Amino acid sequence: MSVVTRFAPSPTGFLHIGGARTALFSYLYAKGHGGKFLLRIEDTDRERSTQEAVDAIFEGMAWLGLNGDNAQPIYQTQRFDRYRQVIQQMLAAGTAYYCYCSKEELDALRAEQMANKQKPRYDGRWRPEAGKTLPTPPADVQPVVRFRSPLDGQVVLQDLIKGEIVFDNAELDDLIIARGDGTPTYNFCVVVDDMDMGITHVIRGDDHVNNTPRQINILKALGATPPAYAHVSMILGADGAKLSKRHGALGVMEYRAMGFMPEAMLNYLVRLGWSHGDQELFTREEMCAKFNFDHVSASPARFDMEKAYWVNHQYLKSADPALVATEFDWHLRRIGVDPAQGPDLPAVIVQQRERCRTLVEMAEKSKFFFAELDGYNEKDAAKHLNAESAALLAELASALEALPQWSAEALHLAVNGFAEGRGLGLGKVAQPIRVACCGMAVSPPIDQTLYLLGRERTLARLKAAVSYVQQKQ
């Protein structure tokens, strides 16, 4: 049987990091087994579902490159006819029944049970039993439909991550599968969808484990074979607290804004909870080939920004610069820099990637290649731009102006020769050049920097630095 997995978010917000990892695991498991990865939008809660959220989720998935194999994702709101049909079928088969309890009645029941330190649960007052007389249906109540859950026996779940979990049916009550207005509820929709979509492996957050026995029971009542389940633990914040809107929960697109590469994000996420021996870095192909549930941790994991940065840096350093350029371009524009007004992006990337953990850093540190300097870094200027160095810069400008060829090699020889000729260490010369040309004392190797900056800009900036010093005096 070929594997079919799905990612089924409810569109009530952006795609957060935990959702992204669940989606990734589902994607990898399907791809690694030659199966299909499907997308489904669980939008039965009309109150909270929004089109903006749907778009945000797709945007995040697209950025990460986690595309579903169904051309059109499935929307639960478009399947109401099907749900209604299954509910009728269950009503007819006696595996579901109408319940006329009002919400007030239910609230009172729950409150009473809590007060008695019992697990709150429906008491089955409208559940048909042999020889039992049901109350007379009140005329003013629109009945809900409840699932007729087995009273005894147990559900044994062989979870791919957590192992065997046993639930007593006696712990479960008769959950509502259709509201008073006839619309179906979550646990029911999930079951029907997973069945209709032919899902073989349900991979989801472990906040769903307690729903699983109910879903399995409904599946059985429908005569369907339950899929395999894998319940993934939560991702916690760096402080070990649960991530929430108020507490550090960020959308994946915010990680883009922070300068992460999508592939690096995936790599960090896949290692959060999953391991393959001592390997830290994986290509997407490796992830697909090696991912499995034997090595997914059952305990929650904290999101460690430092490690994420490190992974990102590894990608920046080893990825094809042409690929990085797409993201780099986005970041440059984002800080108001026109990438066309300077050297080729891949060439800049090759020079900068060793010293930048994020693309935000890279963009900031590369700004001077594309735009005119908006002043010098104060400390760096104070340290490196003075009468002494200005004299050197003036001389150097003439020397460089005379260069027949503007290449990194030629510049290397020229600058080194210049320093040696004056009995100076290279640092004595390179640092003032940096401040003059880059606005700060940090840049790639000086020969590469000047080469990429170009002849005109270099000479102009050297001269500008000289007049800056003169004016200051």
Added chain:
RNA sequence: GCUCCUAUCGUCUAGAGGCCUAGGACGGAGCCCUCUCAAGGCUUAAACCCCGGUUCGAAUCCGGGUAGGAGCGCCA
């Protein structure tokens, strides 16, 4: 309250009874290299939640604690 889940360095994890004096990675500390910042190389500190049991032998199996977490909706 009830049900369910989890528990190895600060963090992510390796570990499927002897290979563990517990390995790797991030981060930390130190040294080397060096035109800046990095990168890189080397060295180093740092953990099996507790108590019982099974066994010749337990980080690994079992039981009980403890501590975290999730769920108990006409939300998903």
